[in-house]
Amino acid sequence: GQQLNQSPQSMFIQEGEDVSMNCTSSSIFNTWLWYKQDPGEGPVLLIALYKAGELTSNGRLTAQFGITRKDSFLNISASIPSDVGIYFCALIKAAGNKLTFGGGTRVLVKP
């Protein structure tokens, strides 16, 4: 099946720091999505990427769709406490419009 590897699995960040996480897939896909999940809630879409090389921002978040179409990264600039949560990358499989998720990156902020 589709392999979607996300790293790191977890990270502690200092408030104000910039952080980065990435995902790689074993196959080429046309859409990368990045989600955030707050404790006790479902994932919420942060950024969607549709073209190889595309760089898209949403406030302090920036994501890029890799040129090879097999990877993507998400950057968070100037971290704040509310950035705590689990970040997931996801791909869409055309048949059934199904999402496949990476294993997630748990972000914890040092006080």
Added chain:
Amino acid sequence: DAGITQSPRHKVTETGTPVTLRCHQTENHRYMYWYRQDPGHGLRLIHYSYGVKDTDKGEVSDGYSVSRSKTEDFLLTLESATSSQTSVYFCAINHRDRGKDDYGYTFGSGTRLTVV
């Protein structure tokens, strides 16, 4: 955003008992999904539906069945719950039928199921 609610939010059940989780949406989206979330695995697709009475299996469908008799409701049933089915279950809807450029998915708040 489309209204999507899951019930119950929490449930504890005994091994071997049947359990049904409900997902309800209010905006007539065609596609609905059930995922389970476990540490280290992200969210994995159990079953999905592409219309009333139209369902298909996901990657972890063993031990689960679904039904969709109305557009707004998608039910997930564990016929005989096992401890390995202790998990957080999320329902999702896909907005794709609103327009080809809308790749949004909205997730419910989840059901935490514990099988003892």
